[in-house]
Amino acid sequence: MQDPYELNECVIKKIRFETKDTNTYTLAFPNDLIIPEEEFKPGRFILLSIFGFGEAAFSLSSLIQNGTFETTIRKVGNFTQKLHSCKEGDKLYMRGPYGEGWPIDKAEGKDILLVAGGIGLAPLRPVILHIAKNRSKYGRLEILYGARTPNDMIFTSEFETWRKIPNSILRLTVDAVPRGVKWNYKIGVVPILFEDMETTPDNAIVMTCGPEIMMHFVVKGLIAKGFSEDQIYVSLERRMKCGIAQCGHCQVGKKYVCKDGPVFAYSEIKGLPDLTI
Amino acid sequence: MIAKVCKESKLAQFFNKLLEEYDIIAPKKKKNLYEFSEVNDFREVALDYSTTILPPKKYLIPQKENLLRFVKGEITSEEPQLKKKQVIFGIHACDLNAFLLLDKVFMDKFPCPRYVKRRENLITIALTCINPSDTCFCESIGTGPTPSKGYDLLLTKINENYYLIESGSETGEKLIKLVEGKEASSKELEEKNKVIELTKQKFKRRIYVDNLPELIQKNLNHELWRLLGEVDLACGQCVLSCPTCYCFDVKDELNLSLDSGIRYKEWDACFLLEFAEVALGGNFRKDRSARVRQFMGHNLGWGGALQYDVFNGELKCVGCGRCIKTCPVGIDITEVAAVIKGEKSVSEVTAIKNILTNVGEKNARSI
Numbered sequence: 001m002q003d004p005y006e007l008n009e010c011v012i013k014k015i016r017f018e019t020k021d022t023n024t025y026t027l028a029f030p031n032d033l034i035i036p037e038e039e040f041k042p043g044r045f046i047l048l049s050i051f052g053f054g055e056a057a058f059s060l061s062s063l064i065q066n067g068t069f070e071t072t073i074r075k076v077g078n079f080t081q082k083l084h085s086c087k088e089g090d091k092l093y094m095r096g097p098y099g100e101g102w103p104i105d106k107a108e109g110k111d112i113l114l115v116a117g118g119i120g121l122a123p124l125r126p127v128i129l130h131i132a133k134n135r136s137k138y139g140r141l142e143i144l145y146g147a148r149t150p151n152d153m154i155f156t157s158e159f160e161t162w163r164k165i166p167n168s169i170l171r172l173t174v175d176a177v178p179r180g181v182k183w184n185y186k187i188g189v190v191p192i193l194f195e196d197m198e199t200t201p202d203n204a205i206v207m208t209c210g211p212e213i214m215m216h217f218v219v220k221g222l223i224a225k226g227f228s229e230d231q232i233y234v235s236l237e238r239r240m241k242c243g244i245a246q247c248g249h250c251q252v253g254k255k256y257v258c259k260d261g262p263v264f265a266y267s268e269i270k271g272l273p274d275l276t277i
Numbered sequence: 278m279i280a281k282v283c284k285e286s287k288l289a290q291f292f293n294k295l296l297e298e299y300d301i302i303a304p305k306k307k308k309n310l311y312e313f314s315e316v317n318d319f320r321e322v323a324l325d326y327s328t329t330i331l332p333p334k335k336y337l338i339p340q341k342e343n344l345l346r347f348v349k350g351e352i353t354s355e356e357p358q359l360k361k362k363q364v365i366f367g368i369h370a371c372d373l374n375a376f377l378l379l380d381k382v383f384m385d386k387f388p389c390p391r392y393v394k395r396r397e398n399l400i401t402i403a404l405t406c407i408n409p410s411d412t413c414f415c416e417s418i419g420t421g422p423t424p425s426k427g428y429d430l431l432l433t434k435i436n437e438n439y440y441l442i443e444s445g446s447e448t449g450e451k452l453i454k455l456v457e458g459k460e461a462s463s464k465e466l467e468e469k470n471k472v473i474e475l476t477k478q479k480f481k482r483r484i485y486v487d488n489l490p491e492l493i494q495k496n497l498n499h500e501l502w503r504l505l506g507e508v509d510l511a512c513g514q515c516v517l518s519c520p521t522c523y524c525f526d527v528k529d530e531l532n533l534s535l536d537s538g539i540r541y542k543e544w545d546a547c548f549l550l551e552f553a554e555v556a557l558g559g560n561f562r563k564d565r566s567a568r569v570r571q572f573m574g575h576n577l578g579w580g581g582a583l584q585y586d587v588f589n590g591e592l593k594c595v596g597c598g599r600c601i602k603t604c605p606v607g608i609d610i611t612e613v614a615a616v617i618k619g620e621k622s623v624s625e626v627t628a629i630k631n632i633l634t635n636v637g638e639k640n641a642r643s644i
Contacts, residue, residue, distance in 0.1 A: 001390045003344075003354040003390050004387045004389065005345055005527075005540070007345070007352055051529060051540070052529050054528065054529050054540075055527065076556040077556055077557075093352070237556070238553075239553075239555050239556075241526055241527040242527065244386070244387040246382055246387070246389070246523070247524055247526070247527065247542075248524030248547060249524070249526075249552065251547075252561075253494070253574070253579045254578075259386075271494075271497075273497050273567070273570060273574065274567055274571070275561070276561075
């Protein structure tokens with residue numbers, strides 16, 4: 001019987017600086033790839049381990065390619081602080097990927113609206129990469145992205161590439177622009193981007209990720225525009241200790257974020273306790 | 278099923294035979310209360326016990342258990358070292374049903390090898406309860422006073438001197454051969470039903486299941502939660518004394534040279550503030566009222582068959598009444614259910630009455 005807590009070795013191949021507190025880590029398996037590629041679906045997460053500092057859950061921020069994949073991590077606590085002191089070549093441990101990801105199959109043939117806040121863009125990046133790779137299978141791609149300031153935006157070096165994906169548009173906003181920083185886009189919280197949004201509810205799927213309170217206003221705004229509750233998918237954040245629906249930490253009413261999510265149709269979680277969405 | 282009848286003295290002999298081969302855990306008297314403990318003599322076993330202070334869940338999920346060992350870059354899985362088979366002797370239906378619910382969590386989708394090993398090592402000799410305490414309510418939930426499944430053997434005291442012993446598994450059929458007794462007659466089997474009927478009349482509390490899960494879900498904003506949140510001490514005793522509460526934390530412990538250590542799991546409780554913390558100081562159950570609601574909701578609402586198939590009528594609560602007995606401020610899960618079902622008003626709830634009449638501490642139930 002396989003121990004669900006068994007760990008796989010992985011190595012930090014590359015660290016890319018995104019913002020002052022956020023890095024993207026390219027991870028590889030030192031031996032042969034032991035985890036099947038199809039496990040690395042957009043929206044799923046892994047548990048990373050550093051002995052003595054414990055385990056924490058992080059979403060995949062890329063698809064898997066030649067045995068490597070990426071995860072984008074912001075320094076917010078003990079574990080992530082330790083991780084940020086790691087260097088290229090350092091060894092980590094992981095298990096997973098776990099959970100239900102974004103509905104990329106269900107989204108085929110439909111327009112895709114992605115709404116992200118801050119580091120919430122990270123779990124949506126594999127969706128963008130997947131659509132770019134399988135462009136003909138999807139309709140219009142519209143990305144709405146907001147962050148606190150222009151300096152808090154992640155993946156900025158890829159924005160031009162994303163804009164070149166046929167039939168796609170990237171709209172940006174920030175809460176505030178610090179003095180001396182050049183900014184040619186909107187200022188205001190994410191729902192301000194709905195003003196110019198082209199995606200209509202007719203044949204679209206929405207995927208949103210960001211702070212829960214942001215998703216609350218995104219869902220509210222979209223429903224006001226005629227989107228239905230089962231068209232909107234959200235990704236929830238909870239601290240997880242097991243990743244396999246046993247430890248109880250990520251329980252939201254009858255759902256476990258680790259097993260039933262982290263991605264849920266809004267209609268699935270509406271009305272559950274302890275949610276601000 | 279094989280059924281035998283024997284005198285208590287023969288039961289003692291049977292017990293001694295078991296002792297030769299197995300480690301036995303049984304209810305033992307501890308001052309005026311009872312506890313599950315390792316037993317080496319039949320005279321230590323209290324077969325007329327009501328409820329033990331703590332449930333026997335620690336024999337399946339220990340309070341602290343190693344998962345992995347890390348030694349200079351090498352990681353190995355930790356497994357329990359079990360020398361002998363264990364027998365739990367005299368487990369009541371409530372606690373046995375709790376085992377069946379724990380099985381669903383730890384053996385169904387992602388079997389935990391440690392749990393599976395312990396479970397497969399455990400023989401269950403159940404006992405029909407004849408002495409429910411005033412906080413028990415298993416009868417109304419259908420999880421007692423006698424179990425209908427999940428035991429290897431079932432004992433029922435059918436009169437002053439005689440026990441009825443029934444097998445419930447292949448292991449039970451082998452074990453029952455060790456009992457010196459005669460085959461049970463239909464009259465003696467009928468006696469068992471009389472004992473059960475008589476016990477049922479002793480229950481003072483009840484929770485009727487019917488549409489309770491749905492009602493809990495519909496009443497997430499009931500003022501009951503806010504008021505209970507004001508009384509509650511968030512001590513977590515209800516969770517620790519609950520036979521089906523299984524939540525845990527995972528932690529690391531390193532030696533001083535930082536090159537080796539263990540990763541272990543440890544009981545945790547949704548009543549504790551830190552339980553639902555997320556990054557950057559966020560906490561999605563910061564208020565005590567939300568934590569009371571989580572405990573009650575999980576037990577009476579969304580815990581049905583532990584999420585794998587919600588609302589199939591099976592509650593996570595098995596009606597042992599320990600959470601009521603242990604609550605320092607008198608929060609009573611049966612009263613919570615009664616309010617949610619509209620059978621009782623909020624002001625009639627003991628714990629709330631205490632704060633409403635401003636004599637909270639004076640009236641608080643002792644532990």
